[in-house]
Amino acid sequence: MLTIGVLALQGAVQEHLDCLHSLPGVTGIAVKKAADLNGIDGLILPGGESTAIGKLLQEFQLTPLLIAKIRAGLPVWGTCAGMILLAKTIVDQPSCHLGLMDITVQRNAYGSQLNSFTTNALIPAVSSAPLPLVFIRAPYVAKAGPNVKVLATVADKIVAVEQGNMLATAFHPELTGNLEFHKYFVAKTGKQKITFS
Numbered sequence: 001m002l003t004i005g006v007l008a009l010q011g012a013v014q015e016h017l018d019c020l021h022s023l024p025g026v027t028g029i030a031v032k033k034a035a036d037l038n039g040i041d042g043l044i045l046p047g048g049e050s051t052a053i054g055k056l057l058q059e060f061q062l063t064p065l066l067i068a069k070i071r072a073g074l075p076v077w078g079t080c081a082g083m084i085l086l087a088k089t090i091v092d093q094p095s096c097h098l099g100l101m102d103i104t105v106q107r108n109a110y111g112s113q114l115n116s117f118t119t120n121a122l123i124p125a126v127s128s129a130p131l132p133l134v135f136i137r138a139p140y141v142a143k144a145g146p147n148v149k150v151l152a153t154v155a156d157k158i159v160a161v162e163q164g165n166m167l168a169t170a171f172h173p174e175l176t177g178n179l180e181f182h183k184y185f186v187a188k189t190g191k192q193k194i195t196f197s
């Protein structure tokens with residue numbers, strides 16, 4: 001059984017847990033405090049509001065611990081606000097949060113909540129069929145370093161990236177009913193014991 005944590009300070013936590021629980025051989029747990037990080041095989045940083053999540057990480061003294069665990073190789077996947085938390089640089093902001101991924105992100109890059117949209121894209125690394133992508137006050141990657149693999153672009157903007165043990169998507173696979181991205185991340189935890197049909 002693989003255990004995947006979902007950072008549960010704010011945002012779309014339950015939606016990710018529901019997706020994880022629908023995968024055979026996978027259990028999802030809500031991560032609220034340092035002790036919850038023990039024994040997890042991977043961690044999802046959900047969408048929500050990156051400033052709020054960043055503040056709560058500081059308040060609960062989780063920032064240095066998370067940085068250390070991810071640097072040590074803990075597989076992590078940031079969705080939307082989670083992508084912003086992972087970024088080394090945030091456009092027009094003097095500081096970052098975890099600052100681990102070699103990407104520059106533009107927050108709210110598509111406008112306000114009203115400009116949220118859904119589209120489909122083929123992401124060959126993840127699935128042979130086009131995947132539904134939901135963008136909600138989403139960021140995009142304005143710049144990616146040489147060690148960053150671009151997994152997906154939409155209208156020439158980078159929206160999914162991978163760097164070693166880190167995966168980040170500007171969109172929300174947990175809101176689509178399509179589990180391909182969750183399967184991809186679970187497989188990425190390195191324990192390929194699980195093969196999904």
Ligand SMILES: NC(=O)CC[C@H](N)C(=O)O
Pocket residue numbers: 046047048049050051079080081082084107108136137138139
């Ligand atoms: N859906 C999301 O996670 C939105 C992210 C949010 N706009 C932020 O900047 O933190």
